[in-house]
Amino acid sequence: MDELLACNPGLKSRFPTRVEFPDYSLEQLMEIAQRMARDLRMRLGTDVLEVLRGHIASAAPLQGNARDVHNLLQKVRRKRDVRVTSIEGEVSEDQLQSVTTADVEAAAAEFFGISLHK
Secondary structure (H helix, E strand, C coil), X not given: XXXXXXXXXXXXXXXXXXXXXXXXXXXXHHHHHHHHHHHCCCECCHHHHHHHHXXXXXXXXXXXXXXXXXXXXXXXXXXXXXXXHCCCCCCCHHHHHEXXXXXXXXXXXXXXXXXCCC
């Protein structure tokens, strides 16, 4: 916003009131992620939460804050959905909703532009 307002000297005077919002903490982002996951009908086990926490922590501060968490979880959901469609036979509700660490790793690699091979 600062860059946008600096582009036009008259623009800044049109927005005299500015509100600064502090970034969410890692704990708050994880709480947001868990709530969003529940809303998306995604089951995140302890191991999955730790992998997710690691990726969020290493990327902090996030540019979009909670929006980035939402976008990351959307990618995780798509990775899970692709994985589940490859399961042969009948798929249980648990399989449909459970997220694996591989789902999170693949989504994070795509979202943050990181390599899965270390």
